[in-house]
Amino acid sequence: MKNIVMILATVGVLSLSSCKNTDKQGVIVDDAKQATIDSMKQVAEKQRIIDSMQMVNANAQKEKEVVVVHDQAPAAATPQRKKWSGAAKGAVIGAGVGAVTGAVVSKKKAEGAIIGGLAGAAVGAGTGAVIDDKKK
Incomplete structure (x- = not known):
């Protein structure tokens, strides 16, 4: 069998x-x-x-890239500085010009500078306030 x-x-x-x-x-x-x-x-x-190695290299390149996101709100918005009003600018400029003019014109230089500075500041502040009203 x-x-x-x-x-x-x-x-x-x-x-x-x-x-x-x-x-x-x-x-x-x-x-x-x-x-x-x-x-x-x-x-x-x-x-x-070969393809799998190329994928590994491409992933490594992606990890090295830096991603910048522009849609996010800033963490703390810096407040804008307040601009000087016309009256304040006028007062400072007027005080300076008045002090110089008062010192030059007066026989007592210190008194002339103080009086000229005060008068110039008053006139400058008034002029600046008028200009501010016209701009509004």
Whole structure:
């Protein structure tokens, strides 16, 4: 019985190997196709590895990039400085001009500077207030 099973197994193997397609020269076509498929698989695997390395490099470049967000509100808005009014500017300018003029004109330089400064400040403040009213 063992001999019959061995014979049948041998015949089965021989019949399967004889079913392969051959071309005119007797070369087995399936082996050539399989070799081509295997080489294509190797090339595809190499390309997959190259692509994955390029992805890793691209991710590393993205991590190095600095992202600036412009849509956020500033943390603490600095308040604008108040501008001088026309009256204040006029008072300061008038005081300076009046003090210089009073010191030059008067025989007593200190008294002349004080009186000229006060008079100039009063006239300058009045003039600045008039200009402020016209601007409004």
